[in-house]
Amino acid sequence: MSATTFxxxxxxxIRAGFPILSRTVRDGKPLVYLDxxxxxxxxxxxxxxxxxxxxxxxxxxxxxxxxxxxxATDAYEGARAKxxxxxxxxxxxxxxxxxxxxxxxxxxxxxxxxxxGQPKDPRLDLGEGDEILITEMEHHANLVPWQELARRTGAxxxxxxxxxxxxxxxxxxxxxxxxxxxxxxxxxxxxxxxxNVLGTVNPVRELAAAARAVGAVTVLDACQSAPHLxxxxxxxxxxxxxxxxxxxxxxxxxxxLWGRNELLHAMPPFITGGSxxxxxxxxxxxxxxxxQRFEAGSPNSAQAVGLGAAIxxxxxxxxxxxxxxxxxxxxRLLAGLAQRPWVRIVxxxxxxxxxxxxxxxxxxxxxxxxxxVLDDQGVAVRVGHHCAWPLHRRMGxxxxxxxxxAAYNTPAEVDTMLDALDRVPEIFGVAS
Amino acid sequence: xxxxxxxxxxxxxxxxxxxxxxPFGAEVHHVNPTCGDEVTLRVHVEGSGADAVVKDISYDALxxxxxxxxxSVLADEVIGHTVAEAMTTHEAMRSMLTSKGADPGDEDVIxxxxxxxxxxxxxxxxKCALLGWMAFTDxxxxxxxxxTSKDKS
Numbered sequence: 289m290s291a292t293t294f295x296x297x298x299x300x301x302i303r304a305g306f307p308i309l310s311r312t313v314r315d316g317k318p319l320v321y322l323d324x325x326x327x328x329x330x331x332x333x334x335x336x337x338x339x340x341x342x343x344x345x346x347x348x349x350x351x352x353x354x355x356x357x358x359x360a361t362d363a364y365e366g367a368r369a370k371x372x373x374x375x376x377x378x379x380x381x382x383x384x385x386x387x388x389x390x391x392x393x394x395x396x397x398x399x400x401x402x403x404x405g406q407p408k409d410p411r412l413d414l415g416e417g418d419e420i421l422i423t424e425m426e427h428h429a430n431l432v433p434w435q436e437l438a439r440r441t442g443a444x445x446x447x448x449x450x451x452x453x454x455x456x457x458x459x460x461x462x463x464x465x466x467x468x469x470x471x472x473x474x475x476x477x478x479x480x481x482x483x484n485v486l487g488t489v490n491p492v493r494e495l496a497a498a499a500r501a502v503g504a505v506t507v508l509d510a511c512q513s514a515p516h517l518x519x520x521x522x523x524x525x526x527x528x529x530x531x532x533x534x535x536x537x538x539x540x541x542x543x544x545l546w547g548r549n550e551l552l553h554a555m556p557p558f559i560t561g562g563s564x565x566x567x568x569x570x571x572x573x574x575x576x577x578x579x580q581r582f583e584a585g586s587p588n589s590a591q592a593v594g595l596g597a598a599i600x601x602x603x604x605x606x607x608x609x610x611x612x613x614x615x616x617x618x619x620r621l622l623a624g625l626a627q628r629p630w631v632r633i634v635x636x637x638x639x640x641x642x643x644x645x646x647x648x649x650x651x652x653x654x655x656x657x658x659x660x661v662l663d664d665q666g667v668a669v670r671v672g673h674h675c676a677w678p679l680h681r682r683m684g685x686x687x688x689x690x691x692x693x694a695a696y697n698t699p700a701e702v703d704t705m706l707d708a709l710d711r712v713p714e715i716f717g718v719a720s
Numbered sequence: 721x722x723x724x725x726x727x728x729x730x731x732x733x734x735x736x737x738x739x740x741x742x743p744f745g746a747e748v749h750h751v752n753p754t755c756g757d758e759v760t761l762r763v764h765v766e767g768s769g770a771d772a773v774v775k776d777i778s779y780d781a782l783x784x785x786x787x788x789x790x791x792s793v794l795a796d797e798v799i800g801h802t803v804a805e806a807m808t809t810h811e812a813m814r815s816m817l818t819s820k821g822a823d824p825g826d827e828d829v830i831x832x833x834x835x836x837x838x839x840x841x842x843x844x845x846x847k848c849a850l851l852g853w854m855a856f857t858d859x860x861x862x863x864x865x866x867x868t869s870k871d872k873s
Contacts, residue, residue, distance in 0.1 A: 653785075654757075654783060654784035654785060655755065656784035656786070656848060657786070660721075660723060660842070660845070661721070664721045671755060672754050672756065677756060686782055687755045716724075716729065717729070
């Protein structure tokens, strides 16, 4: 990695942009926020932009003949352009949704919605004998919509397994290999860029190329990569990518679906109503071209504008530098955990093709109890199955404790967490 | 930290009356979907109406120290008591756990359950502490036991 990590001075400036990081919790303990994988903290600059939009510009976008409406539309469409630039796509390929879950559902429903009355594109025609391929490491958001799609259409859901180390079992060590799973029957292959539990970075280019070779549409869950790794959909070769504003220093209530233009054009609408129409008669309606076709109703304009500002900030920090910084933190955390024989890391033990989502199991102590002991010392982590229950079952654990790192975390915070963790065997009297 | 009282740790390490036994009138399976904690619980009740007695509570629990210990306390406090007494204990336990720290619990009613008073200050853990108790009352209903008879004690 050629980019450098952040200096202490840079890190202090970054942290100053996130006021919540200087608050205390649990009787005056400094907050150590290691739960950005669930939701990141909000960049104050993005909050300022969101508030300024609401105070000075707010009005209905894409309608109205007044100046405010023009300015609001410009701001909203400006945010779309930023999101497009962020993923390396075209403006009209960016659809604003309420979150990544909605983005993924939007794509899943395109395969089974016939309400549009337009000729069905063969790529979106799904039925018995067809297959949907996902992976065993998916977040429920990229799992349940495909299960439901299979149920609605009669298609079969299949999945690529996970190795003991926590990588996709592409070679078929424990089950069928990718080559056996990905066939001409596969109509869609949906997979995550980065596992929200294991931290594993999947070989997206290779997976997408293999899917393309059999004519399957590819859907990338980019939630856990967007704030950590540079994202270029053209280079990756996927057809769709979904991510959420609140995981990348932006507001809740706004997500993005990027889709290849010609596929979006072939898709029926998902949610219908105002703003997404071309002409409406009592008998029937025709629909606007994408992205408007997929943005029914009044949009979350202030949130989209806030997300645009968060994207600017990520660009300003530089995703290559963020990745370098987080890589160093991840190595520090993994090394610290490896020194504790009573901890089992669930996911790759080396910081190779992995990011700073680090899940682990403390021998003989339930994750809830581990999280509680950390919380008591000001360290915020997530416990449970992190919306990836099948993956936990596969890894042989009911629940894990998960620390997730972000650009604003410091080496000292990693050390505080490791020290706090040492209280766990003390309290629960297990071998340390 | 005051959450992990010695009694709780003790019960979680060596849960009382654990394991699934026969006979039983009903078996239920409850989960805490946020963390995947699970409990399978059986009840065996003899008699009816005000004389109904909980003869056995047997269970298989997979969960955190709070949920495991709470189920252990449940079994220990309730086995051998009338259904009416059990419901009084359940109500006292529920009331303490949901009091946000206001109700310290009455040892005469809930016994070792008082060790869980600290849990009520941690809203995310209240569900853990109630998992076994909710399973127990559900099992009584599944077994067709009348839980409305008044405690005569």
